[in-house]
Amino acid sequence: MSQWEKLKQLDTKYLEQLDILYQDENFPMDVREYLAHWIETQDWEKAITNYSMATIHYQNLLDLINEQYSRFMQEKLFICQHKFKRYRQNMQAVMGQPQPVDFERHQNVVQKLNALKIGVQAGEKELKSLEEQQDEFDFKFKTYKFQESNNSEKQKAEELQVLQKMLNILDCYRKDVLQKFAEFIREAEVLLNTLVKEELADWKRRQQNACIGAPVQVCLDQLEDWFTACAVCLFQVKRLLKKLEELGDKVTYDKDPFKLQRPNLEKHVKTLLTNLIKSAFVVENQPCMAPQSKMPLVLKTSSQFSVKPRLLVKLPEVANHLMKVKACIDKSSPNGKGYRKFNILGTNEKAMNMTESKFGGLCVDFRHLQLKEQKSVIGGKGSNETSLVVTEELHLISFETELVYQDLILKLETSTLPVVVISNASQLLSGWASVVWYNMLCSDVQNMTFFSNPPTAPWSQLSETLSWQFSSNTKRHLDNDQLDMLAEKLFGPQENYADCYITWAKFSKENLPRQNFSFWLWLQGILDLIKKYFENIWNDGLIIGFVSKKRERKLLKHMQSGTFLLRFSESSKDGGITFTWVEHLPNGEYKIRSVEPYTKGHLTNIPLSEIVRFYKVMAEENVPEHPLLYLYPHIPKDEAFGKYYLDSDADVQLKHNKYLRTRLIVVSERPPTEIPPAMIDEGLVDDLPLLSATCFDYLGFSQLSTT
Secondary structure (H helix, E strand, O other): OOHHHHOOOOOOHHHHHHHHHOOOOOOOOOHHHHHHHHHHHOOHHHHHHOOOHHHHHHHHHHHHHHHHHHHHHOOHHHHHHEEEEHHHHHHHHOOOOOOOOOHHHHHHHHHHHHHHHHHHHHHHHHHHHHHHHHHHHHHHHHHHHHHHHOOOHHHHHHHHHHHHHHHHHHHHHHHHHHHHHHHHHHHHHHHHHHHHHHHHHHHHHHHHHOOOOOOOOOOHHHHHHHHHHHHHHHHHHHHHHHHHHHHHHHHOOOOOOHHOOOOHHHHHHHHHHHHHHHEEEEEEEEEHHHHHHOOOOEEOOOOOOOEEEOOOOOHHHHOOOOOOOEEEEEEOOOOOOOOOOOOOOOOOOOOEOOOOOOOOEEOOEEEEEEEEOOOOOOOOOOOOOOOOHHHHHOOOEEEEEEEEEEEEEEEEEOOOOOOEEEOOOOHHHHHHHHHHHHHOOOOOOOOOOHOOOHHHHHHHHHHHHHHHHHHHHHOOOOOOHHHHHHHHHHOOOOOOOOEEEHHHHHOOOOOOOOOEHHHHHHHHHHHHHHHHHHHHHHHHOOEEEEOHHHHHHHHHHOOOOEEEHHHHHHHHOOOOOEEEEEOOOOOOOOEEEEEEEEEEHOOOOOOOHHHEEEEEEEOHHOEEEOEEEEEEEOEEEEHHHHHOOEEEEEEOHHOOOOOOOOOOOOOOEOOOOOOOOOHHHHHOOOOOOEEEOOOOOOOOOOOOOOO
């Protein structure tokens, strides 16, 4: 029985308190009711201190509310449908956008940007005041020159003295204005360094993590706002410096600071603008084939892929200028013998615009590009005589364009993260392993020889990445117990895995002990099995999955008879799932039973929920028993899996059918001899074999005509 069901059975006075607790519609009672099982199986304690996990939970919660909304729609329950639509809107309004990665750091950027804006505005006012003062001096000086011939020497001397005093004040004012300009240009440089070396660099690192499944925010809108605002300020400073040049042309004198200092300031601003705009040309969406949206950066020859570069400086005048972006590959690739070369096919040159972005960003969306391998002069097509295999060979797709704005003419270039190019679908998982390893450990996007000497990975980092593989493909991450099982599989039993490191070869190339496949292929086989056959059951937390036989015995031996758990097979390359249950004997001993793993061949014919529902063991005298009663720790089987059953009663539809219904059920046969408990404790028990090779039997039902 769930915690929620127990709460509903409390006395009235406690139910009144419960009603008060759920009066706030930010998290209404209806949501708690319908999503009770999911809510109670999540690790909320860890989510409090782990932003990534909290983000996953929040998104999963919204998805589940959507699913419930869809069910109400199908069942035509309009009022419930209306409520859940409102609940989702309320939650989104309360939560708003995901919090910045580092709120204080972002506040610092905003403060610097505001200070720069204030400085530029103050500079513009200072310039106007300077212009007025200069005009006054200029007028008096011209008046003096006009009346010079009519004035006495004494008058001339007095007027020259006044003019000299005005010029001295003007000179001081010019120096003061230039000093203030220099100050906020330095502020702009500090801001630019913050944007490029910290914020943009952090975004690029987050994007790398996002590519391999991390639940992180990679929206560019905030960065675009900052880059654009910084560019606007710098262009304004550039315009003001040009105005100073004009003032200097009107009135100049010996050691004029406008002639001595202003050119250097203008040059500095131009350098800052150049660096800002060149850094603002990025790849928003990394290369990805449509069928493999969860595996970006792995491209197959002759298969279409999409990629989207974006300019983060969004000025109307820039947007109106025709900026053609050209895509190319491996402009400066390694020259190793056998290193493959490719051509880009499709429309590899397009104009940048704002219409191809959801939020009006200045971008270009290449949607139908393809790669074709060039024929090698030596060794023929596909020759690769380097030490790297095809799936370890890294390539860069780059983009070039030209920006013309005011008197700036800039060549812009950016590139994708390194991509792996395969020629056969069988290479996909190996290619994806390379992408994961590279982006987990390397931030140098130009390191094309990374796999010539790949670094080892610390378990602390790898474990998080492995969890991302599941949370990005399903709605559930791996918990600490599951990760400990994977660590034990890689490193053997240890007290602490924090200081363990794994090599690239052991991760993706070397076979597991007593198996003919690698750790990576085994893990991907399980993930594929989940996605295809029982994702909802996995998402609901009904499958422990990654648990060693030693630990499953520890979990089950003190449970009541018939308690079972579901775990993944360690011997199936393409993924397999089995269940293990405990039986307590009259003499006080216990038996731990397991069934042979169910693989894709089995699950294609019968859902996992039906296997669990109807699984039987043939006891003595061929009497079938239902050994699976409680899902660990003590959830009745039908309560846990009931919503996944195909029907509630096999006889419900008999009156509508001409034939009796048939049902595929799964049966195992008990071994004729008992096994000593010592062998059980040592894990020497074989899985119970299935009764037939196809693992299905038509027991109790046959296709007989009712007429």
